[in-house]
Amino acid sequence: MEKFMTHTGKVVPLDRANVDTDQIIPKQFLQKTTRTGFAQHLFHDWRFLDDDGLQPDPSFILNEQQYQGASILLARENFGCGSSREHAPWAIQEYGFKVVVAPSFADIFYGNCINIGVLPIVLNEEAIDELFDHALQKPLELTASLETMTLNYGDKSFPFSLTEFQQYCLRNGIDSVGWTLQSQDKIDQFAASLPAWQ
């Protein structure tokens, strides 16, 4: 996993609540056995008019010229609900997003983001509304910093939080499996102490 410390990038505002992982990456694209090759299908059914993904829908915000090259996705509440498919954050990451900002995330999606090094930032509704107001008018640039634990634009600064361990893993690009394998003896002792039926 790549280390994450600070990222500055353009914001694309996706003004819709309860965006589920079926929208982020529809099921017909889940048959790959690799972690790559999903970006081209990100938000497929909203992004393209045809099934083959050859005709972009000009009314979908990701297709607007001014938001090309965006690397911060601004979203509404309960982003990433539904299926546990990690293909959703893989697609988001491969498309070029480093940060997703929303008033709330579904639990599994949030964990999946952290595990692959996409930074999910939760801000209150008021801050989110303010960011939408700006970003919908003209492209907005934001800086997300794990050093200061803030999301910044202009002279504004919104603090966000992550647990100590989440910060540590993101900053250092920790291989979480390797980390846990250091506790292998303890895990084996624990397993040996379990009753026969468990």
Place this chain on the structure above:
Amino acid sequence: MPSTLYEKLWQRHLVEDKSGETPLIFVDRHLIHEVTSPQAFANLKFHGRKVHCPERTIATMDHNISTRSADINAAGESAAHQLKTLENNCEEFGVKLYGMGHKNQGIVHVMGPELGLTLPGQVIVCGDSHTATHGAFGSLAFGIGTSEVEHVLATQTLRQNKAKTMKIDIQGKRPLGISAKDIILAVIGKVGTAGATGYVVEYCGETIRNLSMEERMTVCNMSIEFGAKAGLIAPDHTTFEYLKGKEFAPKGDTWLQAVNDWQTLTSDEDAEFDTVVTIAAQDIKPQVTWGTNPGQVTAINSVVPSPEDFSDAVERESCVNALKYMDLEPGTKITDININNVFIGSCTNSRIEDLRIAASVIKGKTVSKNVTAIVVPGSYRVKQQAEAEGLDEIFKQAGFEWRLPGCSMCLGMNDDKLVAGDRCASTSNRNFEGRQGRGSRTHLVSPAMAAAAAIAGHFVDVNQFAGA
């Protein structure tokens, strides 16, 4: 200190809780399938790691497979590649696989419980959000992403932050003709599509205690549909009766010791929950979703709502979007909505009791000429049992297609999907845009309601249904 069931399960599985680290919990049972495991195995290979406890890991094939043929190639080239990758990975890493046509093959959340792989007091995970199903046995069960699948394969543990607790108390006796599906849809309607995010919910009360195990699984299955990490029902006599003698359930003295232990798996009487929701069972009517998330649901005797009915701005906007996608007008009676497809199946409603009740509704009747209807049993065991009872004949005579087990049209990752404009009465769990096929419209209902809609060609209150 008095504890909730969740807190007891948590405490029992806590391997390590170091300062500055996310707590590490032990996983008793890991279920895997073809879609969310290949990248996890690939990373194990890349790092030269093993599956730490292959005996605690069980694989099956369900999401991708064809329900018309047990041939691994029947659902197309990329599906076959994914299925064969699972076969190869299971062989290489020593994981037991119930593959195509095996007598134990089935939808992962149907297979686990019916084989006794799901037991009270366990932590059970799977790379599938409907893993909450197994909470019906008083096990802490939840869906995980592929990075976590890899973590469990390599270490038999997971890092998890402790969730908040929510008690959902369904009080009183449920009215005649109200199914477990109606109960959980009513709960989701009340709590809201994200209302339990960050919580593990425990379903309690007289109504829940009187549900069969299969009904309890239907309730817990949809916990994720209102955001919950997991859903729990404390194990009791009904649980033990269901499990006794199952293939992988403990036997002899071990069984007696296990039951003794499992009886302690209840929330203490004065345990405190972070949130409590109370619902009177007598108020629950047969439910039908009208929108594009499971919280957009109403009673069969009601009408499609109008955006103005919602005071919350987000809900109002969601209603506008949903009505547009679903092509519905506010004020339309639910019973006036015509459908052209019926799907009976999925990890929510494909067990033998579901098929029995659907068959009882359609027996001697004929599917409406405008409707294509399919029944997909949840596993080969369910299929075999249904055929032994002659249910397949009842369905076929009525005009239903009787298919092979699989996830089928619940998510349309296989060749069972709808086309744009189709409208389906479905016993599955998600009515998201495009879930059953791009541009198709899904209404979630119980098996009895789906069966009645198949005959009538539109939604009807199954309790007043005399047939068409």
